[in-house]
Amino acid sequence: MSVTHPRARVAIIGTGGIAHAHAEALRDLSDKAEIVAVADVDEARARDFAERFGAAGIYTDAAALFDAESLDLVHICTPPQSHVPLALLAQRAGVPALVEKPIALSLSELDVLVASEATTGVPVLTVFQHRYGEAAQRLRRIADSGALGRPQVATCETLWYRPAEYFDVPWRGRWEVEGGGPTMGHGIHQFDLMLAILGPWSKVTAFAARQSRPTDTEDVSVALAEFDNGALATVVNSVVSPRETSRLRFDYEYATVEVEHLYGYSDRDWTFTPAPGHEHLAELWRAEGTEVSGHRMQIEAILDALVAGERPGVDIHDSRRTLEFAAATYASAFRGTPIRAGEIGEDDAFSQSMDGGVVPWARLKGAAA
Incomplete structure (x- = not known):
């Protein structure tokens, strides 16, 4: 079209x-x-x-x-x-x-x-x-060329702060209207970029909690992810973190590439650290762009x-892979078991809703009533 x-x-x-x-x-x-x-x-x-x-x-x-x-x-x-x-x-x-x-x-x-x-x-x-920022595009090109070697370890953190008043808006913090907490509405940008860089994920083990915010959804989730290429990643999504930051780090065989920003990055927010003996790889980075990643x-x-x-x-297919990662995070957290890619079938409760009908604190609330 x-x-x-x-x-x-x-x-x-x-x-x-x-x-x-x-x-x-x-x-x-x-x-x-x-x-x-x-x-x-x-x-x-x-x-x-x-x-x-x-x-x-x-x-x-x-x-x-x-x-x-x-x-x-x-x-x-x-x-x-x-x-x-x-x-x-x-x-x-x-x-x-x-x-x-x-x-x-x-x-x-x-x-x-x-x-x-x-x-x-x-x-x-x-x-x-965030997939379209100059640095992310550069990293994908360099990584896909094989120059950095195999990805081994990654860290993905969305540590944000939303006060209780933020959730006064009627559709926030409700499973049936917003779909989930920071896993769905905040951290999804960071782990989508992580997935775009690392490729298909194979297994997720996760935890989720409602630490302090007046929500039906979680306000924190933590996941450990394994990828088809063997890389391991930690993913943290939070709206209870006073010092706000968004951070991604990729440790390849021959270099570490990382970014720390908040709601958008430019080249100055990234660092590229070659492994000893691979200092020549720094020439591939040459980060000089000034535009902040954004909608434009x-x-x-x-x-x-x-x-x-x-x-x-x-x-739509890229979007589904990212949404499936969110669903696997919730399913693992609330079922207490690892979830493999493709495991959540169409009849699974976690296909129908991100809470799967088994949110622990929802059951406790019902019991108290």
Whole structure:
């Protein structure tokens, strides 16, 4: 599917906080795209957003938007519970959709989109912008060349802080609306990048807890992952960590490559350390970029792919692998057993929902009642 207009005609559904990041990115890409319409159940908010970003069409109903507008791409920036229904609407309208994470609340829900894409041929993409930063792209190229040797150890940490008041928003911290806690809504960006670098995972052993936040979901999870290539990784997702940081470290046979940032990185946040005797590998890194990883990089790559008639990323199958890692984290934590890739079948409770119906503190709450 290719873009048929000189500039891509784009709409944004949902005009809350994250939609502004999308709109600012599209403004920076105004030679390639224009925001022609917005939709939000809050008409006043939609109107203010449209005026700010120059969109002519204003709708309070997504179906009406698709009926009235000729679009090349739609950005879905609504709460997670609505992602799949809106993406299905876009597919039926023949419009590729870029969906904020998490793309779906469960594997079974995501598989509805997979089936719809197979039928309609209309792609649904997930926002995983950290894959598109210059350093991540460079690392993938160098690692894929074999110059760094085999990956052996990795560390993936999303140590963030969200006060109790953060969860006053009705859809936050609820399994049925948000899909999960920091594993689904926060750390997923970091471990998606880890998976993009290391490739297929084979087994996960995990723990999850509700340490102190007023949520139904976890506020911390910790996982140990094994990969098909033999690498081992630790993954920590937290919203109770006062000193906030996001950190990824990859230890290859011949070098360590790591990044520490918070919500976006540039080359200056990365370090490259060759192993003794392999100092010449530093010449391959040459990190000089200044742009911070963000929505603009991924959106530009999507627009370019649509124009070229190529398959844009991050596609539905990549998204499913990342979502399956989240599901395996929960399944292992709540069942107390390792989970292998592919083990969560369509009839499994953890395919139907990320809590699997066996969250320990939910049972305790029910017993107390």
